[in-house]
Amino acid sequence: MILENRTLAELQPGDTAELRRTCTADDLFAFAVTSGNHNPMHLPGEDGDDDPTTEAVAPSMWVGSLISAVLGNVLPGVGTLYRSQSFEFLDRAHAGDDLVARVTVLAKAEDGTVRLGTEVVRAGDGSVIVRGEATVLAPRIKHRFEDGDLPGLVVQRHRHFDALLERAEALPPIGVAVVAPEEPNSLGGALLAARHHLIVPILVGARARIEATAREIGASLGGIEILDVADHGAASNAAVDLVVAGRAQALMKGHLHTDELLRAALRKENGLRAGRRFTHVFVMDVPGLSHPLLVTDAAINIAPDLATKVDIVQNAIDLALSLGIEEPKVGVLSAVETVNPAIPSSVDAALLSKMAERGQIKGGIVDGPLAMDNAIDIGAARTKGIESRVAGRAEVLVVPDLDAGNMLAKQLAYISRAEGAGLVMGAKVPIILTSRADGEKARLASCAVAAIHHARVSAVPVRGLAAE
Structure with missing residues (x-):
């Protein structure tokens, strides 16, 4: 986005600008980390006053900070510096609220200071959350700024x-x-x-x-x-x-x-x-990814042949169905996204895809070979010209061998800060495999996955999941 300021000479009393922002749970977590304010009143899922409901109240200073976004980005814009800001907090915002931050020029002075009325209102009903006045030092020189190079922020949360x-x-x-x-x-x-x-x-x-x-x-x-x-x-x-x-x-x-x-x-x-091979499935919760990611097999079958890969795929689909993924999209990984006889994993991937089309693998959509980028990123898939219901949207990743799977799972855990639940499928009951390096969340999640899968195969109703 290109930001362009309005200089002191251009500003006139009555000029106004606004920005709209939805308050999200991630905003509240990010503010808690950056500010050091860990008051549970402001943390989603926590009860800060023993009433006993969870509040997720947006911190007042986070709401107030939305005003600075209007001042710094729009009016006056690039080059603006704060001199003072007053706040009167009249209401509370919560995660999920659509908010509008608005500023209005009240007066300007020859020394470069500009006085503005400021407020943040709830978009739905127009109620005022905060109002006040700001005094800023306005820019005197026209300037444009492209903010596309700013680093992104992913909240390390395992929703x-x-x-x-x-x-x-x-x-x-x-x-x-x-x-x-x-x-x-x-x-x-x-x-x-x-x-x-x-x-x-x-x-x-x-x-x-x-x-x-x-x-x-x-x-x-x-x-x-x-x-x-x-x-x-x-x-x-x-x-x-x-x-x-x-x-x-x-x-x-x-x-x-x-x-x-x-x-x-x-x-x-x-x-x-x-009746099937025992195969291992990691259920990964990757921060920033909109769905759980299943990775298989990264712990048991070292160099699986095609017959074993059929069981690996089917076991993973069965687990994905238990987790509530209605039609699991399975990406079979290789180094390339085209069949190359010199790369055996690409040939196996193509065969698995065709076997799924013919009903030899049931319950999901299987496509391959896919490289890692175009399996999980829709932009990469489009760049490569791959048209598929799986490419860019894979919920299950089938790796060529244990080496690749183990590396992928550990990269997700230690670089992307994912948590991974581990389960062995193909037995009469789920087998929970945990590592000594696993944290509490991974251990709990492994037991939760086992309980949910057991409920599905035993026809126990699971709240929020489709019973099979």
Whole structure:
């Protein structure tokens, strides 16, 4: 946008200008971080006065700052500097309100100062939120400025996981066999999910180590069942036995190697095989992305062949459907967006796309090969001339191999500040895989995803999601 000022000579009493702005939840978070004002009255989802409703009241100084945007951008515009500003706050704005900031020239002086009436009103009903007067030093020289090079701002907020938690907390908690929760992160994550009424944990492992860990983190194990099995392989088998007996509806990995847990789940007698390959799905909440992003397979299948990729795609579609994505758009990734026989992943991608067209993969729209840029960015897809219902809009990304998937998931986590819930699909029950590096949000979200998926396959109504 090109900004052009109005000089002191051009200004006349009665001149007026305004800008319109919608107050968003992200505005309130950004203001809290930049100002240091963490009053919960101004934070979405928080209750600041124990009434007990959440207020999300826009900070008065944030509302007042909208006036400075009119002064600096429009009237007088580029080159304007504040001398003084008075405020009288008459009402409150909230997240979701459309606001109009308006200034009117009252008088100007030869020393370059200009006095302006200022106000911010609610667009819907015209009620005045704040009014006052500003004195500014107006520019004397005509100037234009292009603001397109300003850095963007992405609020590091995980709204998709917040929504998943809300949905899962409305469901009955599921029984979860937690294997070897013998260090603070794994035990703490299970107990946190229990406090949020997502799971009823059964702790399977060395009782002495579990109890010592509970003392270390200051947690109570009162009312929680513990099966004392010291060996990790035996603990994994005992946890699978709980599922087979119907006492648990999911498994959760604690402080043990993934292959020990999966070996028990894959055993031929009384195991958890369900006719498909076990595949891993990350559900990523990427700040700034308007939907959850599923990445698969980044943890189990190292170099999957075409048959395994069919199961990878189908498992991911099934999970996406459970999460409420009505027709999941699956982008099969390669280094290029055209089929190249020298790049096997591009050939596999094309075959998977055709198999979906022929009904061999069901429930979603599959397209590939797609490169990462044109899978998730509509502008990149259009630049490449790709016309597809998936290109630029992918909700599921299928990677060529574990190397690529692991790198992608960790780039999203450590560079884009995404949170990732992890679930193994293809078994009779969901298997919750968490990493020692996972934070509380990721651990909670993993349990929430498992509970929501269990509800769908068990035909339990899920608030806000379409039951299948």
